[in-house]
Amino acid sequence: MPKIELYRSALDGYIGEHLANDVLEDQLSVAKAEVDEWEDEDGLLKIELNDTNRPDLWSTAGLGRQLRVYRGGDIPEYGFFSTDTETKDCGERIVQVDPGLKEIRPYIAAFVARGPAIDEATLNDIIQTQEKLCWNYGQKRRAVAMGIYRSDIMKFPVAYRAAEPDATSFVPLAEERSMSLRQMITDHPKGRDFGHIVADFPRMPYLEDAAQEALSFPPVINSARLGAVEVGDSTLFIELTGTDQHILHLACSIVACDLADAGFTIEPVRIEYPYDTPAGRTVVTPVYFQTPIDIDSAFASRWLGVSLTADDCVRLLGRMGCRASGTGSSVRVQPPPYRNDFLHPVDVAEDIMIGYGMNNFEPSMLQDFTVGRLTPVEVLSREVKTVLVGLGFQEMVFNYLGSRRDYLDRMQPVPTDESQASDGNMVRILNPMSENYEYVRPSVLPSLLSAEAVSAHAVYPHPVFEIGKVAVRDADSVSGTRTDDILGLVLSDVEATFNTIRDKVNTMLYFLNIDARYEAATDSRFIPGRCAHILVDGAVVGVMGELHPQVLENWGISMPTTAAELRVASLIPQKSSL
C-alpha cells in the first residue's frame, strides 16, 4: 500500500475548500484512503492509499481531484490528449526510438509542461508521484521509470538509443565526474538499486538531445545538467520508459493531468518507433487509450442489492469523475484519462456503490438455509482433547516454522555433519527471514520439547500435548509435499517410563473405541528397546516411547521424558455402511 506525504494547504487548494478533520477522514473513504498521521507543524499530512489499481490517487493533485468532484465539482476536461481519431500537433517535439531497444526497454512516452515557476511543494509532489508510480505501480522501475528535465536548455528531437555501455558516459546526478553507463551500474547508488533491470543486455537505454547532450540512463539515473530540475524552473520535459505500453501511457497521463491541475500547460510529444507497438509506430503522448465499458443497470442493481435505473448509474458515476451515458438499461462509461481500472462491469458497480454512499445501503440478512458443521478432524480432535485433559495433560499451541537445529539436529542421538546432512524429508523455505524460521515442522515433538526445555521451573510432572499440522516432502503427492494433522504427547517426570506413556495412549484409544496393537519398533529418537509403533487395523498410525537421553541432552532437558505421536486422521471412525 503506498503512503504519501502532502501539504494540507495544497490538498485544500485542489479540493477547493478546507475540510474539518472528521469530514476529511470520512471523505477519504471515497478514495479508499485513510489518514496515517495528521499534519505536523509544517502542515505535512501522511495518507495511506489502499487501492493498488488507482495510481491516479497517489498524489496531492489526484487525491484532491477525486474529492473535489465527489463533493460536487465539475469533472475536469483535459484538452491535450490525442485519441484514435484526433492527433495533437507536436511541432518539433519529437522522440526518435532506436531499433535496438525493442528487446531491451521498448516503450517511451513524453510531454512538455510549461507553466509558472515551479515551487517547492509542487516539485516535491512531482518527485513523490514519480517514486510511487515507478515503485508501486511500475514494479520498482521495471515497468515504468520516469525522468524530468529542464526543457528550455535542451534541443529536440530527442534520441532514445540503445547505447554501448562502456563507450557512453555523462555526469549523473549526485556525482561530479563523468561515468560510463556500466560504471554507474556498479558505482552509483541508483545503479546498485536499479541497474539489474538492464545490466544483462549488451546495449543499454540512453536518452540524449539533438545536441547529443545526455538526458539520462533510464531506468537508472538522470544527467546532472539537463536532468537536474530545481525550484524556479518553469518548462519541464517529462519522459517515461518501460516494458508495458498500457501501464506507461497511463502513468504518463496521470502525471500530465496532475501538472495540468497544478497550472501547467501540457504540450504533447510525438514518439517515432522503428518497430510495431500496440499503439502503432507513431504515438503522440499523452494519449487517451481507454476503451468504453458497458454495464447494465439491472446487473448493477443485482450486484448491489438496490434498484437503480440507467440514469441513477450515470449520475452516481459522475460523482466519481466518470462520464457516462445511458441507453435503455445500458450504461456506457468513458473512463477518465488517468484511470484504467475498469476490467469488468463489477469495477463500474463499485464506483456506483461509492457514488451511492456506503451509509445509504440498508444491510439485509442472509435468507438461504444452510447447515453448519465442523470438519471430521476438528470433531475428533475435540474428543481427543477432552480425554487427554481428563488424563492430566495441558494443551499447547505452537508456531509451525522453526529451525533446522530444533527440527532435525536436536532430535537425533548422533550429531549430523552439517555440511553434508540432508534436510531429511523436511519442507525448507528458500527465502527465510532468518534461520530460526527456515523449516516447516515435520513433527509436533520438537515443539513440545522446546516447551519442556524452557519449563524446568514448572511443577512436575509435565504432561503436555498439541494437535496441529506438520508438513513433509512426499513424492507420491502432486505437490510433492503432504500436510498431516498430528497429535503429539510429551510427558516429563522423574518416574516417566515407557509404560507411563503407553498407558495414557492406551486409555485414550480405549475411550475413542479404537483397538490398537503395539509392536516393538526402532526409532532413533527413542531409547532402543523402549519404543513401539501404534497399529490400528494393521497399519502404523503412530509411535511412542522413552526419548533417547542424547536427544534430551541436545535440548538441555534433565528430566526423563516420554513421548508419543499419532496421525489424527487415522483415529476418525469410519462411517458404518448400512
Added chain:
Amino acid sequence: MTDIDIRSLHPLEIKVLLHFSGASDITVQEMVERIGLKEGQGNQVVSWLAAKGIIEESARTARTLYELTELGRDFVTNGSPEERVLRTLETGGPAPLPALAQAAGLEMRDIGSAFGALSRVGAVRMDADKRAELVDADKASWVGLVRSILDRAASDGILPDESLSGDEREAIQAIAKKRGAGTVAFRIVERNDVVYRYTDTGRAALEKVADSGLTGDEIGSLTPAMLRDGSWKKGSFRSYNIDTPPARLIPGRRNPYAEYLESVKDTLVGLGFEEFDGPVVETEFWNSDALFMPQFHAARDIHDVYYVAEPTHAREIEQPYLDQVASVHEDGWNTGSRGWNYGFDRDFTRRLILRSQGTVLSAKQLPAARVPGRYFGIVRCFRYDQVDATHLSDFYQTEGIVLGEDVNLRTLLGMLKMFAEEVAGATEVKYVPGYFPFTEPSVEVHIKHPKLGWFELGGSGIFRPEVTVPLGIDVPVLAWGLGIDRMALMHLGLNDLRELFSNDLERVRLRRRK
C-alpha cells in the same frame, strides 16, 4: 485481647484448656503427667497455644540432663569395660590380656584402656608372667558409682543433673559428651524448662471451652471404619478451620487460545457455516492466480511469500481450472472481463509456496461448493515478516464465503453486521469501501467493541467473476475475512501475539480468560 474461635482449636488444645484451670503452672511435664500426652505432643500444643496468644511464658529454667546412648544401654546390661575386667579377674583369676579380653567380651583396645585406668589406681597389676591379676577392687571406687548411675538411668533413659551427688557428677562426666556421644555412655543434653500461664485471651478461651461441652475427643477425620461400624453416631465432629490458604492444584487443561478459536468456530457453525481446511504448502496457482491477482502484482514479490526450496513445483494443476484461470488472466475468458492482458506463466503457477492468505482455501472450496452454501476456515498462514509483538511468521486467519443466487452488497453488509454482533459483541458497525484484488466491490467493516473501542474487524467483498466463473461458479459469492487476534489477546489479557504461541508451560498453565 483476641477473640478465639474455639471451634478452630485442635483437640489437644481443648484438652489442655480443660485440664489446666490456670491455678497451677502449665508445663509440658505436667501435660505428660495429667493428660497422658507424649512429650512431642506437649511441645507441639504449647507452641500452637503460644502462637494463638492463649498462653505466654512466665518462667524458664536451664537444666542439664544425661541421656543414655546405645553404648550406655550396653553398659547397663553388660557393665562398663572396667567393671567387666574386675568381674572377670575376680571369678577367673589372673590371665594374659588377650585371654582376659576374650573372657570379658571386650575388644583389645578397650581392654588396654580399662586395664590402664584400673592399674593407675592400684586395683590391678601385671604379674611376673605378664598376666593381669586383681589387687584391690575397692581402689577403683568410680566403677561402683558408674554402676549405680547406670542402674538409675536405665528406667527413663535419662538422668537430671540435680539428682547426682558430687562424686557421681564427677564420675558421669568422664563417660558423657555433648557431641559425638557414640563412643561414650551418656549424651549431655541442655534443656530449658519453660513454665507458661494463661493470657487474658487464654482465660476468655478457657471459659468458652468450659461452657462449650467440647471434650477434645471430637471426631477429626471421618474414616471408612467409622462409617462401617457406625461409631460416628456416638461422637461429634470437630470444626475445621476453613481459613487455611488453599493449595495450588495443577489440572489437565485446554489451551485458552485454542479454546477461543473453537468458540469462534462454534459461533460460525451456529450461523450456518461449514468448516474447510487444507495443506500448508500451496501453489502460486491457488495462492494468487485463482484469486485473479496478476502474476506481476506487487504483493506477489518474493519478499512477501515464502517459497519452498525443494520440490519447487507441483507436478500439475487440476484441469479445467488451469486453462480457465490462465484464460481469464490473459483476456478475461468468458467472464465479461478484459483480463490483465499478459501472457500467463504456466510454470510459475505451479511454484510451491507456503499459504500466505486464508482466502486460498475459500477459492479451493469453490469447485466443490454447494449453492446455496456457506463455508469458513480458521487456518494457519505464513508471511515474510520480522517477528515482533504484532507480527508473526505464521498465524491464524479466519476466512469464509457465502454462495447464493440472491446474495449482493446489502446481504454482505447484513452478514458483516451479524459477525460484528455475534463474533465480536460489537455495539456499532461502520462500513468503508476497501480494496482487495479478488473482490469487487470490497468493504472493510469497522466496529465499536465494548472494551477495545473502534477497530477494523475485517475485510470482505463480492468475489470478482474472474475468480468464481473459472472455478465453475455462476452465482455471486460473498468473501470475508475476520481479524480475531486482537480480540483473542484481549480475551486472554495479553498484548503480544507471540504469547498466543508461548512455549512456557508455567505461563500457559496460569493463563485464563479475562
